[in-house]
Amino acid sequence: MRKTVIIFAAAILCGIAGSTSAYGQESQRQRLVKHLYTLAADSLQGRKAGTDDGRRAAEYIKRQWQQMDMMLKPLWGDDYSMPFEQQTPLSSQSNFCNLVAVIEGNDPALKDEYIVVGAHYDHVGVKDGKIYNGADDNASGSACVIEVARQLLAHQKELKRSVIICAFDAEELGLFGSKALVKVLKSRNMIDKVKLMLSVDMVGWYQTNGSLVLQGSGTVKESKSMFAPEKLGVDINVKFKPFENSLFTATDTEPFAEAGVPTLAVTTGLKSPYHKPEDDADLIDYEGLDRITDYITSLTISASRYNGEPSSGRLAAKHRSKTLDIGFALGYNTCGLKYPDATFYGKEYHGFQGGLMFQYKLNNFFSLRAKAMYDYSHCPLPAADDAFGKGFGMEQHSIMVPLMLHMGINIMGSGIYIGFGGYYGRELKGRFYGDVPATNPAYDSNPNQAGWAVDFGLRLGGHWQLDGTWYKQFTNLFDTSAGLPKARKNTYALTLGYFF
Numbered sequence: 308m309r310k311t312v313i314i315f316a317a318a319i320l321c322g323i324a325g326s327t328s329a330y331g332q333e334s335q336r337q338r339l340v341k342h343l344y345t346l347a348a349d350s351l352q353g354r355k356a357g358t359d360d361g362r363r364a365a366e367y368i369k370r371q372w373q374q375m376d377m378m379l380k381p382l383w384g385d386d387y388s389m390p391f392e393q394q395t396p397l398s399s400q401s402n403f404c405n406l407v408a409v410i411e412g413n414d415p416a417l418k419d420e421y422i423v424v425g426a427h428y429d430h431v432g433v434k435d436g437k438i439y440n441g442a443d444d445n446a447s448g449s450a451c452v453i454e455v456a457r458q459l460l461a462h463q464k465e466l467k468r469s470v471i472i473c474a475f476d477a478e479e480l481g482l483f484g485s486k487a488l489v490k491v492l493k494s495r496n497m498i499d500k501v502k503l504m505l506s507v508d509m510v511g512w513y514q515t516n517g518s519l520v521l522q523g524s525g526t527v528k529e530s531k532s533m534f535a536p537e538k539l540g541v542d543i544n545v546k547f548k549p550f551e552n553s554l555f556t557a558t559d560t561e562p563f564a565e566a567g568v569p570t571l572a573v574t575t576g577l578k579s580p581y582h583k584p585e586d587d588a589d590l591i592d593y594e595g596l597d598r599i600t601d602y603i604t605s606l607t608i609s610a611s612r613y614n615g616e617p618s619s620g621r622l623a624a625k626h627r628s629k630t631l632d633i634g635f636a637l638g639y640n641t642c643g644l645k646y647p648d649a650t651f652y653g654k655e656y657h658g659f660q661g662g663l664m665f666q667y668k669l670n671n672f673f674s675l676r677a678k679a680m681y682d683y684s685h686c687p688l689p690a691a692d693d694a695f696g697k698g699f700g701m702e703q704h705s706i707m708v709p710l711m712l713h714m715g716i717n718i719m720g721s722g723i724y725i726g727f728g729g730y731y732g733r734e735l736k737g738r739f740y741g742d743v744p745a746t747n748p749a750y751d752s753n754p755n756q757a758g759w760a761v762d763f764g765l766r767l768g769g770h771w772q773l774d775g776t777w778y779k780q781f782t783n784l785f786d787t788s789a790g791l792p793k794a795r796k797n798t799y800a801l802t803l804g805y806f807f
C-alpha cells in the first residue's frame with residue numbers, strides 16, 4: 308500500500324517535472340499535488356511536532372515561500388521562523404516552530420490591520436509502526452495556504468489590509484502554535500489589529516463532502532454576501548455556519564477567537580480517514596483543493612478591502628469559555644416545610660449555602676450544570692400550641708447536589724438561562740429546637756433526600772453569574788414509620804457564582 312503510494316507520488320512528481328520543462332509553467336493544481344505528495348510522504352514520518360521530520364516539513368514550506376516570484380516577506384526580522392517552547396505531557400518534544408510571513412496591504416489607513424491565514428503543518432507521527440501521513444489533516448491546508456500566498460502576492464496591489472500567512476506547528480498537541488502566535492501578537496500590541504483569522508484545516512475532501520464549510524461566518528459582518536462564491540467569482544459550493552460548535556474538534560481559530568478576533572474555520576469536514584494511517588495523498592480531491600485555493604484567495608482579498616470594522620461583535624460561545632467550567636458559589640437560602648397531608652405550610656426561615664459549580668457546555672445553547680453545595684437551612688415545625696411554629700423548628704446541615712440541563716442564550720459571554728433537573732441531598736447533621744426542649748420529639752430524619760430542581764439565572768460576562776434555584780423535595784424528610792408527619796422541604800436559594 309505504502310509502496311504504491313510512493314511509486315504513484317514519484318510518477319506524479321516526474322510528470323510535473325516533465326510538464327514544467329515542456330510548458331515552462333506548473334499549474335496551481337500541479338503544485339498542490341506536489342505539496343501534498345511531499346508533505347504527506349512516508350519519508351516525513353507523519354510530521355510529528357518538534358521532531359526532525361516536523362522540521363523538514365517546515366523547511367519545505369519555507370523553501371516554497373522563498374522561491375515565489377516575489378519572495379514572501381517574513382513578518383518579523385529576516386526569517387520566517389518563530390520558534391517557541393512548550394512543555395507538554397503528551398510529547399517528549401518541547402521546541403516547536405511556526406513560520407510567519409506578511410503580504411503588505413496598500414491602503415494608508417488599513418495597511419496596519421491584518422487578516423491572518425494559517426494552516427497547521429504538524430501531524431501525529433508514527434504509532435504502532437504505522438505512519439500517519441496526515442494528507443487531509445493537514446497537508447491539504449498547508450498546500451492550500453502556500454498557493455493562497457502565491458496568488459495574494461500576485462494580487463498584492465488589490466490588498467488594502469495586510470495579510471499574515473502562517474504555518475502553525477504543534478496543533479495536534481493542543482493548538483500550541485496558534486496560541487504562541489497570539490501571545491506574540493498580544494505582546495506587540497498587534498492582536499487588536501487582526502480583523503479576521505482563517506484556519507484552513509482539512510480541505511482535501513471537497514467532492515465527498517459536497518461543499519466547503521465556513522464555520523464562524525456569524526462572527527463577520529455581512530459575511531454571507533461578502534463571501535458568496537458568485538460574488539467572488541469562484542465556482543464552488545460553500546456552506547456558512549455561523550459558529551463553530553463541535554465539542555470534538557478544535558482548530559487554530561480558538562486562541563484568536565478567545566482574544567476577540569472574528570474567525571473562520573475553513574474545512575471540507577470529517578469525511579476523510581483523518582487521524583488514521585489511511586489518510587494519504589492519493590485520496591485527496593485535487594480539483595476541489597484547487598477551487599478552494601482560489602476561493603480563499605478571493606475571500607481574503609475581499610476581507611482586506613472591507614470598509615469599516617469586519618467584526619459582527621459576536622463570537623461563538625464555544626470560544627468564549629472553556630468547555631468545562633469550574634467555579635464556586637455562595638448565597639442565601641430560605642426554606643419551608645410542606646405537609647402533603649395537611650393544609651398548612653410551614654413558615655420560611657433563612658439559611659445559606661455555598662460550594663462548587665461545574666458546567667459542561669454541550670453547544671451554544673445547552674449545558675449541563677452540577678453543583679456540590681453545603682447547605683444550612685432551618686424551618687419551623689407545626690406544634691400543638693403553635694401551628695406555624697415560630698419558636699419550634701428543625702435545623703439541618705446537608706450536602707445538596709443538583710444536576711441540571713441548562714438552556715440559554717449567550718451574547719458575548721453574557722446571557723440568561725433556565726435549567727431543569729433533580730438533586731440529591733445528604734443530611735450531615737440535623738436537630739429539632741424549641742422553646743420547651745423536653746417536649747421536642749426525637750429527631751428521626753431520612754438522611755437521603757431527593758427532589759426536583761429548577762434554575763433561573765443571569766450570566767454576567769465571562770465569569771460571574773447570579774443563580775436562583777428552587778429545590779423541591781419529593782422524598783419524605785422524616786421517618787414516617789416513627790410516627791412523624793409526612794413533610795417535604797422547599798428550598799429557594801439565591802447564589803452568586805464565579806467561574807474561573
Ligand SMILES: [Zn+2]
Pocket residue numbers: 427444445478508509
Ligand atoms: Zn488538523
